[in-house]
Amino acid sequence: MSRASYPGIKAEVLRRIRDGEWKPGAAIPAETDLATEFGCARATMNRALRELAEAGILDRRRKAGTRVSRFPVRKATLEIPLTRLEIEGQGLTYAHRVLKCRQIAAPPGITQRMNPDGTARLLHLFCLHLADRLPYAFEDRWINLDAAPGILDADLTTISANEWLVQNVPISDGDIAFMAEPAGRDTAAAFGIAEGTALFVVERHTRISRLPVTLVRLSYAPGYRMVTSI
Amino acid sequence: MSRASYPGIKAEVLRRIRDGEWKPGAAIPAETDLATEFGCARATMNRALRELAEAGILDRRRKAGTRVSRFPVRKATLEIPLTRLEIEGQGLTYAHRVLKCRQIAAPPGITQRMNPDGTARLLHLFCLHLADRLPYAFEDRWINLDAAPGILDADLTTISANEWLVQNVPISDGDIAFMAEPAGRDTAAAFGIAEGTALFVVERHTRISRLPVTLVRLSYAPGYRMVTSI
DNA sequence: AAGTGGTCTAGACCACGTT
DNA sequence: ACGTGGTCTAGACCACTTC
Known part of the structure; x- marks a missing residue:
């Protein structure tokens, strides 16, 4: 189960998607509601959801809310060293x-x-x-x-x-x-x-x-x- | 000049590095000091500096402080779509x-x-x-x-x-x-x-x-x- | 031991886009 | 118009690491 830390929240959100509780294309609760459910501050929930959105797992739009990406764009980060x-x-x-x-x-x-x-x-x-x-x-x-x-x-x-x-x-x-x-x-x-x-x-x-x-x-x-x- | 927004702060930090005010390898002020200088909350400065660290521009370590990366690791994010x-x-x-x-x-x-x-x-x-x-x-x-x-x-x-x-x-x-x-x-x-x-x-x-x-x-x-x- | 970044909170205002 | 996410604040506690 998740503690009120943003990595724990990310893990729990990923679990819900993986286990089919939240399906691709479906809307998930607003971040205020999720913050209440997880017993954390909205800022903490925001960071978790924002990072999942940056990773392409979630789609977020003002007013429209947050959805599980239908086509999660895999992002590979290549490090180009000297x-x-x-x-x-x-x-x-x-x-x-x-x-x-x-x-x-x-x-x-x-x-x-x-x-x-x-x-x-x-x-x-x-x-x-x-x-x-x-x-x-x-x-x-x-x-x-x-x-x-x-x-x-x-x-x-x-x-x-x-x-x-x-x-x-x-x-x-x-x-x-x-x-x-x-x-x-x-x-x-x-x-x-x-x-x-x-x-x-x-x-x-x-x-x-x-x-x-x-x-x-x-x-x-x-x-x-x-x-x-x- | 920078407003107290994290993208503005990032831009100003990048400018100081590009213009040689902060040189590769050198330490920059602690984020509390920079927050004071920029007139913003520490959380705002933290987000700006954290993102620059994730991008490989800065190196941050507790207690040791924040430094300009000597060898900025270029990170190319490849999106792998269907x-x-x-x-x-x-x-x-x-x-x-x-x-x-x-x-x-x-x-x-x-x-x-x-x-x-x-x-x-x-x-x-x-x-x-x-x-x-x-x-x-x-x-x-x-x-x-x-x-x-x-x-x-x-x-x-x-x-x-x-x-x-x-x-x-x-x-x-x-x-x-x-x-x-x-x-x-x-x-x-x-x-x-x-x-x-x-x-x-x-x-x-x-x-x-x-x-x-x-x-x-x-x-x-x-x-x-x-x-x-x- | 002490200084620094890492994180969390409770609250607030705002931009945007759907309605 | 209004609901949602985006951001900022002021404060706090903590973890890590250097000294």
Whole structure:
């Protein structure tokens, strides 16, 4: 049974749904009533129900009340750590090599996303992340030098570009996409595999209040799985 | 400047970090002090700081206080909808075909994860999800009939197994993994592509309080991208 | 031992959306 | 118009962890 604590209340609400007492699509009592029933303050009940709503278990709307979701949207929270920390977290030794680092004109697809007004100077990097000396991920990165002044002074062979950016350009927002792609010439060479091998690719585009900061493609070595719980 | 509302406070805290007033690794004032400074109740400040901590921006520990994260762990929240809703959400017409549906003995790798005590009866399904009549995702699913009694009575050509499970076995937990894999014989045939083509694969294992319910592998058509914002 | 965040309470006002 | 959830307040007690 539930105590008057919000985790206990969440557990009891989940039990009622699981046991069919509250069915998908059905309305449940208002939070004032539930607070009375559970003998807790409305704020406590609110926190429990709000978190269940954020998790996609409940649908809440003012006036309409609270319902059990008909189609609970599973939400998987992926933690995207620095590649270095991801590797060290597995007990492996991290290292990285900068394969290419140049200030060059960007191809049209990149320009469109990184340099919308055409004035920015861009830095292009190829970098290989190693775990216990074995290739772990291949990084293809564009950096907007206007958004990250000072990175030209950094020793990117010592600190990875990702890590420098995290420390020096904090709190950016952006998009992230996950996909499967065949290995291209550069990645195949880096991993020592055949071109066309299926690779897991993460593409991140980060901005700092609309200003593009960096566009990065991380291609992981064959066999990589990104895992989380739901 | 911030009003005494928690979103406003969050925005102001983020601004102070972005503008370097509060640096990564540094402690920020205690929430009682900040509440005084912002002229709000401690509970309001608590909610703002707590949400920023959940987002990985701040590190909070009793007695030790609140610090700006040195390595903010980016958290990407992926919403995993029903395949039908994902397709209909793009304005396309959903359909699905059951390619195979049999109660058969499972191979060892499956048995280990779905049938640990060796007593369960398992149902095996191959299913193709279509968007505007084009193959969208290939589903390879095992279902524990002990956890989902009644699914044998369902018409899985009308309602997909996924949808039936969501409606009838609510509130399960589990693991999810994302990977890239070469197309096998079945998926290559289903999508009309060459074997070995890089496919984006999602593997979900769901349980209901330790009891395995279903193990599903969804292989998406070439070009699929799973996108979210961070 | 003491300071910090974690939580709960009882009450209040308000925004929103259904009616 | 009115019922519901969304939020804020002022205060309190407690748990954890560092000192």
